[in-house]
Amino acid sequence: MSPPDPYLLLDLGLAATILVLALAALRQRDSFTMAVVFILFGLLVALAWVRLDAPDVALAEAAIGAGVTGALLLRTLRHVGGERRDPAPVPRVVAGMLGLSVAGFATLGGLALMATPRHGTGLIPAVAARMDQSGVEHPVTAVLLNFRAYDTLLEVVVVLAAVMAVWAIDRTIDRAAAPLPYLPGVALRGPIAGAYLRLVLPALALIGAYLVWIGAYSPGGAFQGGAVLAAAGVLSALARGGRWPRTAATMPLLRGSLVLGVVVFTGVGIWAAVAGGGVLHYPPAQAKPLILLIEASVALSIAATLTALFLGHMPQPAARIALRKGTTNDT
Amino acid sequence: MIADFLWLGLIAAGLIFFAAGTLGLLRFPDLFCRLHALTKADNLGLALVALGTAGLWATPAAAMKLAVIWALVAVSAATSGHMIARHARRAWRQEDAL
Numbered sequence: 001m002s003p004p005d006p007y008l009l010l011d012l013g014l015a016a017t018i019l020v021l022a023l024a025a026l027r028q029r030d031s032f033t034m035a036v037v038f039i040l041f042g043l044l045v046a047l048a049w050v051r052l053d054a055p056d057v058a059l060a061e062a063a064i065g066a067g068v069t070g071a072l073l074l075r076t077l078r079h080v081g082g083e084r085r086d087p088a089p090v091p092r093v094v095a096g097m098l099g100l101s102v103a104g105f106a107t108l109g110g111l112a113l114m115a116t117p118r119h120g121t122g123l124i125p126a127v128a129a130r131m132d133q134s135g136v137e138h139p140v141t142a143v144l145l146n147f148r149a150y151d152t153l154l155e156v157v158v159v160l161a162a163v164m165a166v167w168a169i170d171r172t173i174d175r176a177a178a179p180l181p182y183l184p185g186v187a188l189r190g191p192i193a194g195a196y197l198r199l200v201l202p203a204l205a206l207i208g209a210y211l212v213w214i215g216a217y218s219p220g221g222a223f224q225g226g227a228v229l230a231a232a233g234v235l236s237a238l239a240r241g242g243r244w245p246r247t248a249a250t251m252p253l254l255r256g257s258l259v260l261g262v263v264v265f266t267g268v269g270i271w272a273a274v275a276g277g278g279v280l281h282y283p284p285a286q287a288k289p290l291i292l293l294i295e296a297s298v299a300l301s302i303a304a305t306l307t308a309l310f311l312g313h314m315p316q317p318a319a320r321i322a323l324r325k326g327t328t329n330d331t
Numbered sequence: 332m333i334a335d336f337l338w339l340g341l342i343a344a345g346l347i348f349f350a351a352g353t354l355g356l357l358r359f360p361d362l363f364c365r366l367h368a369l370t371k372a373d374n375l376g377l378a379l380v381a382l383g384t385a386g387l388w389a390t391p392a393a394a395m396k397l398a399v400i401w402a403l404v405a406v407s408a409a410t411s412g413h414m415i416a417r418h419a420r421r422a423w424r425q426e427d428a429l
Contacts, residue, residue: 200407
């Protein structure tokens with residue numbers, strides 16, 4: 001018998017902790033604790049991806065799954081109020097059907113896992129054989145932005161659609177009658193916060209750009225870099241009490257950065273078709289610059305989109321925003 | 332070989348700080364004491380673990396990255412600790428005024 005893998009204990013502990021946290025998040029009575037446990041859950045799931053040798057997914061999970069989603073949850077809680085209303089009881093028939101379908105999907109998932117050859121190579125040889133045509137050196141980026149670029153394009157469309165839905169709902173609210181409140185409780189203000197932002201915002205911009213650039217060679221890419229840039233957006237929004245800048249001039253710029261990723265991605269895809277390769281089939285010689293162009297614009301769009309989702313409202317003309325409360329006790 | 336034990340010792344010391352910080356977070360009576368425990372663990376614990384890790388495995392470039400990560404985490408932990416404490420103190424004052 002071979003000696004046991006020293007990491008086995010760590011992995012088992014990690015898996016058990018993830019299950020316990022998932023249960024804890026579901027059984028929590030208090031919504032705030034629920035959100036915090038969910039963020040913790042996301043961070044440990046990111047660790048699990050690291051242990052599964054999938055650092056790309058780990059980065060995305062930590063940045064988007066735990067970070068941005070956590071911020072969204074806490075922001076929503078601030079908005080709807082913390083008190084928990086007991087949900088209406090679920091009819092037994094509905095609960096039974098839900099339970100059955102969950103059990104069914106779990107069984108199917110288990111069967112699929114058992115049917116997978118234990119030491120199979122999957123699509124790895126197919127990807128490896130075509131890496132020289134992909135334009136990048138990192139296989140995950142090659143799959144996401146070249147071989148299966150269609151999937152990634154649709155993902156970018158989906159996040160844009162989410163912002164459109166949020167803004168469409170926001171449009172139905174009469175802001176003249178109900179101005180946006182200024183939320184001093186969420187404001188990141190004061191000398192220490194100011195110094196912190198001056199230090200960290202440029203660092204976040206640099207790290208975001210670095211993650212996009214490094215995606216061509218190693219783990220990183222548009223979604224991870226975009227999420228880091230979105231963190232910068234969220235911090236700036238918090239610095240002004242959870243609102244967009246008052247200048248209306250940001251509107252065309254903002255709308256532009258929201259759609260930039262979809263426009264550039266689609267444009268490159270159509271250009272590739274005109275150039276003779278078929279939709280999204282970039283010519284190998286130009287693949288690298290095209291992929292970098294797409295990644296850079298998608299990262300900007302992801303950053304703008306996630307920030308817009310965090311703020312949850314359209315930018316307003318200055319007149320429709322409630323005046324800031326006095327900051328006399330701001331010591 | 333002896334150097335390896337030195338680095339491992341640093342990592343172990345860092346873990347002790349993390350454990351102590353977690354204990355403080357769970358056992359201390361109020362928010363300010365808990366913040367005190369937590370920020371110590373973040374700063375010193377992470378510094379020791381990062382130092383040990385860099386000494387054991389990292390290339391010079393990776394060691395630089397670890398240093399930058401530690402600096403960012405330390406500054407963020409200090410700032411968020413300050414923001415939480417400030418918010419809590421204000422909430423207290425408002426309750427006192429009522």
